[in-house]
Amino acid sequence: MEWFAAPGSWMGRLLFQRGLAALYVIAFLTAVNQFRALIGENGMLPVPRFVSRTPFRQSPSLFHLRYSDRFFAAVARLGVLLSAAVAAGAADLVPLWASMLMWAVLWALYLSIVNVGQTWYGFGWESLLLETGFLAVFLGNARTAPPVLVMWLLRWLLFRVEFGAGLIKIRGDRCWRDLTCLYYHHETQPMPGPLSWFFHHLPRPLHRVEVAANHVAQLVVPVALFAPQPVAGVAAGLIVVTQLWLVLSGNFAWLNWLTIVLALSAVVPASSPPPAFAPAPAWYVGVVLAVTALVAVLSYWPARNLVGRGQLMNYSFNRLHLVNAYGAFGSVNRIRQEVIVEGTDDAEITGNTVWKEYGFKGKPGDVRRMPRQFAPYHLRLDWLMWFAGISAGFAQPWFLPFVTRLLMNDPATLRLLRTNPFPDSPPTYVRARLYVYRFTGWPKLRASGAWWERTFIREYLPPVTLSSMAPTDGQA
Template sequence: MEWFAESNYWLGRLVFQRMLAALYLIAFIAALRQFRALIGERGMLPIPEFVARVAFRSSPSVFHWHYSDRFFAAWSWGGALLAAAVAAGAADAVPLWASMVMWAVLWVLYLSIVNVGQTWYSFGWESLLLESGWLAVFLGNAETAPPVLVMWLLRWVLFRVEFGAGLIKMRGDSCWRDLTCLYYHHETQPMPGPLSWFFHHLPKPLHKAEVAANHFAQLALPVLLFTPQPVAGWAAAGMVVTQLWLVLSGNFAWLNWLTIALAMSAAAPLWSDRSPLPSSPVWFEVLVITATVLVVVLSYWPARNLLTRQQMMNTSYESLHLVNSYGAFGTITRIRREIVVEGTADAVTGPDTTWIAYEFHGKPGAVGRLPRQFAPYHLRLDWLMWFAALSPAYARSWFLPFVERLLENDRDTLRLLRGNPFPEVPPARVRARIFRYRFTTWRELRETGAWWHRSEVREFLPPVGLSPLRERR
């Protein structure tokens, strides 16, 4: 079928697939490094307990049939190695059917992890990775010209990511409409980056220009994705620029990089031109058309969500995460609150007790420490700590298990932190307090060397020891 494939999409497909495989690799590495403390057999939210109460149909995963920490590690290592091979070009060096199998296996491997990850895997970029990974199965490889239907489905994903985020902002916080949200956002975002302090101190007129540019990128450019080239390509290129700005200003795991990969699939035809590639086999065309019909049918719910005033962010409508709704920061917090977790060697605490703070890798802690860049790597505990500071309800299922493991000097849990202030003997008591954090001014930075100023707000968890905590649970 002449209409089925277009050789000029070859560069867009190549860039998208290689970036997607690299992001799969990062996702599997993050799972390997964090799973034991978060969802392992002795984790805060153990997988065996989850699969015992949740049906396979609600969360399809291989771990419903068997789970052990060793099996999970082997599963994740398999995903990491396969993703690395595909990123290096292995899927283009094998027959078409084998390439499809590679992408399908990556999708199944990561789906099994996400569907038992519980609150640690409840972020929109997990569904975005799975939805993009599903479409990658039907993109073909170097043996065939890229199928036009799937390339347009990638634009449909990109449209929902950007337009959904734009709509939820305009429907949400008034600061998006009066262009003042970035007076606060660089300071109060979940995990600031090393340049966030500097972005925060840009002149307010420039902050308003940033918001206006964001609205243009999320509400106008996505519509142009469905126009002929080169307009669609330049619209996608504009989205890439916007996403790179977000990469510089914060840490949003692989959300920005995956959005860039999607945009590059539409922008790359601006710079690609090559001789025709071989025609697709009939069986491949049948599979692509079937997958396209399925996606179109499943798109009803996300499309309706875009049109409703009760728009939902980051929602999956079926357990395979094939077609989802996206969005971010419909509401902007004006004040940054952080939970500071501290331990002491004193069995009885009082006014003279010496408390030592546990420092996290990404979330703000010590006021003199400049935030670091971690994205596209995802620090799951650090992100959930930000949500917990907004409301204790976000931490109800995991915070006490976290504290219990600190009181035990649990090795896997401590690996999620910057260090262990009690390397010899576990602390006798642990407490948690909420502080208000704000970026220092230029003058305060020069005088104190501190990037943050903080003041105590209230107690989050009173001093607790191991035995009382176990009784409390």
């Protein structure tokens, strides 16, 4: 069975597994903290309503069997505890079958959440976490050498993530081809970070170098992942460097960190001779061979997607989110439009009505507030508010239920926000307005402390009351 094992990859496997488990902790913790307002029984897009109209075969999930907020919280908290235990090394202290079971439970629990998460869980990194987590089930633990086939499957996944992102850019927005996309991207990306203002103000020639380097990193370097070592390790190392650059320049939940974790499985050489491993059991070899064959068959669709003209971005070809298509920023916005939500407790709206703004944790609002770092934690509401600013169509079906809950001072919804201007009693009216946001320059930042400047465009949602919103609550 020498062909089956890759003992020299033991350190890469170790770092990959511990890093992946840590990201599972964050993903489950995000679910614990946010689910009640988003998909809970009284949430904006309730799970009970979703499962009542969606068959199990279309969204396999434990919550088709039973749903309550208490049960969902128990599932998510179990995910936090189990992934934390695995990150601490628990899976290396048990027999191989038990280790595989621990990883399988993590995957099944998170799949159950994603498949009922609806719009709130419609991000590419959800599928990436599930596909990566599925492969982790078959990597073995400290008692067995890493199976070479699964290590190659991880490289195939990393290749699709990077190469797919590179192709969607070249095929998509012209600014990727003329090297000008980063004139805009740092300012218009979904959730800028604390360094995004500084990245935006880099000299334009350097922005062009950044874009060119990105094309090399995503279209050339991934091919070298399939070369012998040390070439594959160098390629993976370059991917890690480029992902860290993205970590510094914005907030993309756990996308960048998960890509780094995947790359670490190939980039880290063993610093010492590998430990002694027990021979792989025959049943384990059989399972790995079967999974490899399954991935090979399922790879037909994403491979065809890569070479096809109508390339899909962040698309799952099956309900288990296995062997998906990936990509990011096939187009780049030239301006940043933000939806600003305000309320008032005046009984009637007059020319003297004072409107108070709701503050979000991550998305721009107060022009003097420096953008914050949240990734790898995922602020789901803030991300969808960015989409809502692009087009009102992206605000369906969750925005009106969100406004309704603000008019009720719903505690679960308010916990998703940074500030509530009506702590004592609900507002009588809530409205939303659309602004263009732009980063200020050095002189204005020094003079006023404002990181942003904004210009009013139009009314996004006219002032509404709770009585006017009740009939549309939760409808689409």
